[in-house]
Every structure is written in structure tokens, then in C-alpha cells.
Amino acid sequence: MLREDVTEAIRAATFQELAAVGYGRLSIEAVARRAGVGKTAVYRRWKSKLPMVIDAVSEIARMGMPVPDTGSLTGDLRLLLGFLNWALRHKLASQIIPDLLAEAARNPEIAATLATALREAQRGISAVVLKHARERGELAGDLDADAALDLVIGPLYWRVAVVRTPLPEGHLDRLASASAAALAALSGGPPPSD
Amino acid sequence: MLREDVTEAIRAATFQELAAVGYGRLSIEAVARRAGVGKTAVYRRWKSKLPMVIDAVSEIARMGMPVPDTGSLTGDLRLLLGFLNWALRHKLASQIIPDLLAEAARNPEIAATLATALREAQRGISAVVLKHARERGELAGDLDADAALDLVIGPLYWRVAVVRTPLPEGHLDRLASASAAALAALSGGPPPSD
DNA sequence: CCACGACGATACGGTTGCGTTCCGACGTGG
DNA sequence: CCACGTCGGAACGCAACCGTATCGTCGTGG
Numbered sequence: 137m138l139r140e141d142v143t144e145a146i147r148a149a150t151f152q153e154l155a156a157v158g159y160g161r162l163s164i165e166a167v168a169r170r171a172g173v174g175k176t177a178v179y180r181r182w183k184s185k186l187p188m189v190i191d192a193v194s195e196i197a198r199m200g201m202p203v204p205d206t207g208s209l210t211g212d213l214r215l216l217l218g219f220l221n222w223a224l225r226h227k228l229a230s231q232i233i234p235d236l237l238a239e240a241a242r243n244p245e246i247a248a249t250l251a252t253a254l255r256e257a258q259r260g261i262s263a264v265v266l267k268h269a270r271e272r273g274e275l276a277g278d279l280d281a282d283a284a285l286d287l288v289i290g291p292l293y294w295r296v297a298v299v300r301t302p303l304p305e306g307h308l309d310r311l312a313s314a315s316a317a318a319l320a321a322l323s324g325g326p327p328p329s330d
Numbered sequence: 331m332l333r334e335d336v337t338e339a340i341r342a343a344t345f346q347e348l349a350a351v352g353y354g355r356l357s358i359e360a361v362a363r364r365a366g367v368g369k370t371a372v373y374r375r376w377k378s379k380l381p382m383v384i385d386a387v388s389e390i391a392r393m394g395m396p397v398p399d400t401g402s403l404t405g406d407l408r409l410l411l412g413f414l415n416w417a418l419r420h421k422l423a424s425q426i427i428p429d430l431l432a433e434a435a436r437n438p439e440i441a442a443t444l445a446t447a448l449r450e451a452q453r454g455i456s457a458v459v460l461k462h463a464r465e466r467g468e469l470a471g472d473l474d475a476d477a478a479l480d481l482v483i484g485p486l487y488w489r490v491a492v493v494r495t496p497l498p499e500g501h502l503d504r505l506a507s508a509s510a511a512a513l514a515a516l517s518g519g520p521p522p523s524d
Numbered sequence: 525c526c527a528c529g530a531c532g533a534t535a536c537g538g539t540t541g542c543g544t545t546c547c548g549a550c551g552t553g554g
Numbered sequence: 555c556c557a558c559g560t561c562g563g564a565a566c567g568c569a570a571c572c573g574t575a576t577c578g579t580c581g582t583g584g
Contacts, residue, residue: 307477322504
């Protein structure tokens with residue numbers, strides 16, 4: 137009974153509004169205005185702005201990250217970093233993600249949504265990549281998966297979404313091999329002797 | 331002529347309000363209310379909320395990060411990470427910093443303030459630590475200082491300020507040695523052979 | 525062909541914050 | 555002792571947004 141094209145227009149407007157003013161300042165009036173619909177259409181779908189935003193985010197978060205399998209840990213990491221860089225550089229995402237992550241510190245529902253939408257997917261991929269590396273003998277077995285994820289994602293997120301400085305040529309390649317070395321050191325240090 | 335205790339009360343209230351509702355929702359009325367002063371006292375000092383926030387942030391950002399010199403790269407990194415962890419875990423800072431960093435993507439003045447307040451200090455310390463490590467022969471000479479900073483700060487910031495998961499016992503120690511390995515790999519890879 | 529329901533538009537009263545103005549109280553310096 | 559400027563408090567008109575209600579329109583299913 138609800139028209140899907142209207143729903144989609146509202147979702148798109150929600151993203152643009154989130155990027156423009158952030159969750160804190162986001163107003164349903166502005167979303168409806170931008171979507172070219174009446175406020176009625178919005179309130180008919182969601183009770184307030186929180187479920188509206190959560191729905192929009194959940195919708196987009198089904199974009200699956202590809203699971204890399206290049207044959208080497210450094211190569212897998214390079215693909216992951218490339219994808220992450222591509223996603224974070226998209227204009228809307230680079231504004232919205234840090235904003236929602238900051239808001240998640242105040243809002244448990246947003247935190248839960250982002251946790252399932254972003255981090256669970258990351259975790260699954262990370263587990264596969266690490267398992268392959270272990271099978272190849274590139275890593276020892278006793279690796280903390282969370283810490284490994286920090287070491288791979290942290291530097292690029294910090295650079296792209298926080299510092300927002302352009303990446304020099306070849307940066308992702310160097311980052312991938314540096315992260316591989318960090319993982320090796322973390323896993324007990326078989327290849328690098330320290 | 332302006333009473334300094336009032337100014338300080340407003341600054342403190344600004345931080346608490348920033349942590350509670352974020353920059354987007356921060357209102358001068360709420361700050362004055364929380365500080366127990368009249369709106370007059372605020373407008374007498376700053377023209378609007380942007381200069382008020384910038385002044386408060388600039389004020390607090392004079393907290394110098396200590397320059398570590400433990401005799402080893404891993405030890406220096408461990409001290410840096412310990413300080414960063416301590417700062418980021420403070421209740422107000424952990425809410426305010428991600429919020430302002432997200433807002434900085436929209437607001438050049440906030441971006442500039444944070445850049446000088448946070449990143450210039452980091453950069454100076456990073457330069458000293460890397461110089462020491464080079465003199466000790468722990469790193470090769472051709473190291474990109476920005477990339478090095480990403481590798482050290484990124485994982486911890488991601489974990490503490492974004493994921494917000496408790497750090498297990500010994501995590502900072504492992505992170506410090508893993509980061510040292512990453513820096514070695516990045517600098518051309520003399521100690522770890524790759 | 526008709527009833528139903530979603531649609532955009534408009535208006536409503538209520539709340540919040542803006543930035544300004546005026547007030548009486550206080551305290552400090554001349 | 556008096557003038558000045560800051561203080562907290564209150565009120566102002568204005569704007570934005572809330573959530574709800576009420577229109578007439580339009581497309582679809584019965």
C-alpha cells in the first residue's frame with residue numbers, strides 16, 4: 137500500500153541530509169522537503185527520525201564486502217584496504233560514517249545498528265583472511281582477531297575519515313605490507329624475528 | 331573587566347554540553363543554563379557558538395603530550411599509546427573528539443582548529459621518536475612521517491574511539507610491538523626481512 | 525464505476541533556540 | 555561615595571521544527 141518509490145526517495149534524502157547537517161541537526165521536515173514529499177508520507181512509515189535513520193542505514197549496509205583470496209596475506213590486505221578506501225572516499229559515506237559513529241556513543245540503538253551493519257561483516261571477512269594466512273604459514277595460530285582488525289582498518293580509517301589527507305601514490309601498497317608485518321609480529325613473530 | 335571565573339564556567343559547561351548532545355545540537359542557551367550564567371555573559375564574550383567552541387577547544391589543547399625517550403622504538407611507542415589511551419578514555423574527550431572530527435568535515439574553522447591543536451603536536455612528537463629510532467638503527471631513513479603516524483595512532487583510535495571495546499590485558503604492549511614491526515616494514519624493512 | 529488509501533499541501537498549537545534589550549544587584553576603582 | 559561595567563534574570567519578536575489534523579487529488583482494486 138505504501139509506494140516504494142516514495143520510500144526510496146525519503147531514504148535517499150535522509151542520506152543527503154545526514155551528510156549535510158549530521159544526525160544531530162537532521163530534521164524530518166528537511167528530509168521531506170528534500171525528498172519532495174509531504175511530512176505525512178514520512179510519519180506514515182516511521183515514528184520518528186531515529187527509526188528512519190536506522191532503517192536507511194540498515195538498508196544500505198547490505199553492500200557486501202568481497203572476500204579476497206589472492207594467495208598472500210599482503211595481497212588480501214591490499215584488496216581489503218582498496219575496497220575500504222573506495223567506500224570511505226564516497227562523498228556521502230565519508231561524511232555520514234564518522235558522524236553516526238560519534239552519535240553511536242550516545243545512542244545505543246545507533247550503536248547496535250552500526251555494529252551489526254559494519255563490524256560483523258568486517259569480522260567475518262577478517263576471520264577468513266586470517267585463516268588463509270595461517271594455513272599458508274604466514275601467521276602463527278594465536279592471533280587475536282579483534283586486535284588484527286584494529287591493525288588493518290585503523291590506520292586507513294584514521295587517515296581517510298579523520299585526517300582526510302590525500303593518499304600519496306602507492307600508499308595502500310605500503311600500508312598493506314606494513315599491516316602484514318604488524319600482524320606477523322602480533323601473531324608471535326615467526327617471519328619477522330623482532 | 332570580564333570575570334575569569336565566569337569565563338571558565340562557560341568553557342566547562344561547553345565541554346559538558348558538547349559531550350552530552352554534540353556540536354550539532356549544542357545551544358548557547360543550554361550552555362548558559364548549565365554554567366549557571368545569563369546568556370548575556372556568553373554573548374559578551376563570543377559572537378556565536380562556533381567561536382565559543384573553538385576557544386574552548388583551543389584552551390584545552392595546550393595539554394602537551396610528553397615526548398617519550400625510553401631507548402627503544404617499541405618502548406617509545408608504548409608510552410605514546412599509553413598516553414593516547416589515557417586521553418581518549420576520559421569521558422568527555424571520548425565523546426567530544428569524534429564528534430568534532432566529524433563536524434570538521436563540514437566546518438573548515440573547526441577543521442583548522444583541530445589540525446593545529448591535535449595533529450601538529452602529534453607530528454612534532456612523532457618526528458622526534460622516529461629520529462631517535464633512526465639513530466639507533468631500528469628504522470631506515472626513508473620513512474613517510476605521515477604514514478608512520480597513521481600506523482601508530484590509527485589502530486588505537488579506531489579501537490578506543492570508534493569500536494569502543496574494552497582493551498584486554500597487555501593489549502597496548504602487543505600493539506606497540508606490532509606497530510614497531512609495521513614501521514620497520516614501512517621504512518624499507520631492515521630488521522624484519524619480510 | 526466506485527470506494528479506499530496513499531499522496532502533496534497547508535495549517536495548527538506547542539516547544540526550543542536565536543540574538544537583543546532592559547532590569548536591578550553587586551563590586552570595584554576613581 | 556559615586557559612576558561604571560559586569561553580573562543573573564526575564565522578556566522580546568523571530569524562526570525552525572515537532573507531531574497532528576484536514577484538505578482535495580489521484581491511482582488502483584473490487
